[in-house]
Amino acid sequence: MTFDVKDKVVLVTGAASGIGAATARLAAARGAKVIATDVDGERIQGVAADCQCIGLKHDVTSPEDWDNAIAAAVHHHGRLDALVSNAGIVNYEPIIDLDLARFRTLTQVHVEGSFLGVQKAVAQMRAQARGAPATGSIVLTASVMANCAAPGISAYAVAKAAMANMARAVGVELGRKGDMIRVNALCPGPTRTPLLEGAMPPGAMDDPAHWTDVPLGVPQEPEDMAESILFLISEESSFMTATQMVVDGGWSLT
Amino acid sequence: MTRSAIVTGATSGIGRATALRLVRAGFHIIATGRNPERGAETVRQVEAAGGSGEFHSFDVTSESDWAAFADAVTGRHTSVDALINSAGSFFTKALPDTSLEDFRELWTADVESVVLGTKYGFRMMRDTRSAGSIVNISSLAGLIGLEDCAAYCAAKAAVTHFSRVAALEGAQMNPKVRVNSLNPGVIYTEMITHAYGDNDAVKAFVMDGNALQRVGTAEDIASAATFLACSASRMVTGTAMLVDGGRGAD
Numbered sequence: 410m411t412f413d414v415k416d417k418v419v420l421v422t423g424a425a426s427g428i429g430a431a432t433a434r435l436a437a438a439r440g441a442k443v444i445a446t447d448v449d450g451e452r453i454q455g456v457a458a459d460c461q462c463i464g465l466k467h468d469v470t471s472p473e474d475w476d477n478a479i480a481a482a483v484h485h486h487g488r489l490d491a492l493v494s495n496a497g498i499v500n501y502e503p504i505i506d507l508d509l510a511r512f513r514t515l516t517q518v519h520v521e522g523s524f525l526g527v528q529k530a531v532a533q534m535r536a537q538a539r540g541a542p543a544t545g546s547i548v549l550t551a552s553v554m555a556n557c558a559a560p561g562i563s564a565y566a567v568a569k570a571a572m573a574n575m576a577r578a579v580g581v582e583l584g585r586k587g588d589m590i591r592v593n594a595l596c597p598g599p600t601r602t603p604l605l606e607g608a609m610p611p612g613a614m615d616d617p618a619h620w621t622d623v624p625l626g627v628p629q630e631p632e633d634m635a636e637s638i639l640f641l642i643s644e645e646s647s648f649m650t651a652t653q654m655v656v657d658g659g660w661s662l663t
Numbered sequence: 664m665t666r667s668a669i670v671t672g673a674t675s676g677i678g679r680a681t682a683l684r685l686v687r688a689g690f691h692i693i694a695t696g697r698n699p700e701r702g703a704e705t706v707r708q709v710e711a712a713g714g715s716g717e718f719h720s721f722d723v724t725s726e727s728d729w730a731a732f733a734d735a736v737t738g739r740h741t742s743v744d745a746l747i748n749s750a751g752s753f754f755t756k757a758l759p760d761t762s763l764e765d766f767r768e769l770w771t772a773d774v775e776s777v778v779l780g781t782k783y784g785f786r787m788m789r790d791t792r793s794a795g796s797i798v799n800i801s802s803l804a805g806l807i808g809l810e811d812c813a814a815y816c817a818a819k820a821a822v823t824h825f826s827r828v829a830a831l832e833g834a835q836m837n838p839k840v841r842v843n844s845l846n847p848g849v850i851y852t853e854m855i856t857h858a859y860g861d862n863d864a865v866k867a868f869v870m871d872g873n874a875l876q877r878v879g880t881a882e883d884i885a886s887a888a889t890f891l892a893c894s895a896s897r898m899v900t901g902t903a904m905l906v907d908g909g910r911g912a913d
């Protein structure tokens with residue numbers, strides 16, 4: 410059972426790894442025209458080769474890189490239908506030790522990166538609509554940490570809360586302006602990717618005991634996030650905007 | 664093996680649209696409702712869409728009806744993969760005019776029906792050893808306030824939170840059962856047109872409250888219910904999925 414994304418032009422950031430790579434792969438497998446981008450210009454080419462799609466080096470904190478990425482979508486496929494703003498980093502550090510430079514880097518990647526992406530994607534979606542109401546879907550990969558807490562990730566939690574409420578604020582604004590561009594936040598719980606693995610003791614991720622906190626009791630895979638992202642891109646979610654979609658196996662329930 | 668999905672309130676609106684959408688996801692449809700004629704029409708539409716279906720007439724607020732229905736289903740089907748609790752009721756009335764009887768009627772129709780549905784859904788899934796998904800149709804009104812709808816808002820808030828706790832219990836089962844609430848904004852179905860009328864002014868009013876400038880349809884909710892029912896949402900449990908055109912966000 411799949412939700413149709415065939416022929417949609419989809420730009421995915423942070424696509425060299427984890428959730429972004431899974432999203433690019435699944436979207437391509439279902440017939441979407443994918444532009445896969447990442448700050449890691451080498452690894453992104455591997456994903457692009459798998460997906461037979463365009464792969465670009467793209468630092469989401471750089472306005473010029475955003476212009477290039479969107480220009481590539483338009484150059485190769487004539488338009489942009491969806492943006493998945495997914496690039497991310499994490500920093501585990503008590504607030505007392507966190508220095509301003511690291512705090513800024515974290516908010517730059519997540520918050521400024523998403524801000525630039527939304528602004529440039531909306532401009533392109535409006536331009537290609539040629540006066541008709543613009544259409545499109547933007548998904549910001551936030552986190553359950555937008556609404557929860559754990560020791561040591563205050564900076565990340567702040568950045569993710571900003572992304573989740575960006576989806577809400579921008580979703581309302583665009584709808585009220587008469588556009589049919591939808592903006593939603595995906596809020597993943599702990600997901601088996603290099604980002605999480607890097608923050609855990611070696612081997613912990615494959616230890617079933619680690620996942621007992623999750624009511625559904627099995628690791629969440631990047632593909633689980635990709636499925637939800639593709640639902641949010643498909644026309645079947647066309648009445649969803651400004652929402653947060655939580656995919657966490659029940660992790661945030663207790 | 665064919666997967667089967669139970670849809671309550673499948674004789675109209677969101678329930679019927681969901682039954683028809685689930686056909687396209689490959690489910691056999693077990694439709695329920697109180698009106699056999701309209702139930703037969705749902706089954707006819709299911710078959711016209713290339714699916715298979717059956718209709719059971721019973722009252723979702725009666726525990727003995729649920730027990731008999733559950734026996735009938737588990738006697739006939741080897742798996743119960745999804746249950747969409749869509750049957751419900753609505754009225755708008757200022758609080759000073761709302762009698763205790765009014766309140767109880769809505770509470771029974773909207774909350775007790777879902778509590779019983781989830782309880783017997785768990786039993787049917789347990790007895791058929793199905794890793795099923797239960798979707799309780801709540802409302803945006805269960806998350807934010809709606810004028811002159813205190814009884815409805817209270818009932819839908821109860822459905823939303825009940826579903827979170829049921830998700831924890833479902834996760835203890837073997838195989839595990841997922842439970843989510845689906846919270847639609849204002850959807851243009853008979854539930855709305857019965858209360859407010861069916862004309863352009865009502866449509867404009869309904870649309871105006873949404874960020875996205877269009878009317879919400881039963882098909883919008885059917886798509887989301889189907890997402891929650893199928894394996895694409897394998898790790899989604901205990902959430903309140905909002906499909907409201909951005910109405911609740913501002």
Ligand SMILES: NC(=O)c1ccc[n+]([C@@H]2O[C@H](COP(=O)([O-])OP(=O)(O)OC[C@H]3O[C@@H](n4cnc5c(N)ncnc54)[C@H](O)[C@@H]3O)[C@@H](O)[C@H]2O)c1
Pocket residue numbers: 422423424425426427428429446447448449467468469470495496497498518550551552553596597598599600601602603604605
């Ligand atoms: N893994 C989890 O448990 C989890 C949970 C909630 C949310 N998330 C979020 O999901 C998103 C994807 O994370 P993941 O788990 O797949 O991590 P990942 O580390 O596997 O992938 C993240 C990718 O983003 C890229 N990236 C980092 N900085 C960048 C920049 N400035 N410009 C462009 N690309 C950049 C990295 O090179 C990497 O390829 C992130 O936003 C993350 O915060 C992850």
